[in-house]
Amino acid sequence: MTEHQRMTLLRIALWVAGLVSLSLYPLMLLWPSGWAWHSGYSDYPMMLVGVYATLGVFLIRAARHPAQHASLIWFAVWSSVVHGAIMAVQSFMHEGRMGHLMGDVPALLIAAAVLAWLAPRRSAQV
Numbered sequence: 001m002t003e004h005q006r007m008t009l010l011r012i013a014l015w016v017a018g019l020v021s022l023s024l025y026p027l028m029l030l031w032p033s034g035w036a037w038h039s040g041y042s043d044y045p046m047m048l049v050g051v052y053a054t055l056g057v058f059l060i061r062a063a064r065h066p067a068q069h070a071s072l073i074w075f076a077v078w079s080s081v082v083h084g085a086i087m088a089v090q091s092f093m094h095e096g097r098m099g100h101l102m103g104d105v106p107a108l109l110i111a112a113a114v115l116a117w118l119a120p121r122r123s124a125q126v
Contacts, residue, residue, distance in 0.1 A: 010115075013115055014060065014066065022057070
């Protein structure tokens with residue numbers, strides 16, 4: 001794959017990851033067993049929605065010039081790996097949470113893998 005092709009795919013991946021991040025709240029409403037960790041009232045979901053909405057906006061902005069936003073892309077990669085791993089463990093620890101292994105856990109880990117594969121390399125950042 002050429003550098004141009006990789007950057008084109010990275011731009012698309014950043015848009016998709018950004019849009020999914022911005023869609024967290026609707027996903028929590030439409031598929032709670034795969035995306036929402038609380039039932040009833042809790043402040044936690046809206047805090048998480050706020051963080052991911054902010055990340056989503058910045059990922060979409062980074063799609064214009066990915067090489068200039070390598071640290072943001074790598075933050076998205078590693079925070080997604082950590083978040084997904086913690087949620088995977090918690091899915092096994094709490095009864096009724098296995099739906100997350102089909103929803104937000106794979107979404108985070110797939111996004112992390114795709115972004116890591118396509119992320120700007122040091123040699124490309126001249």
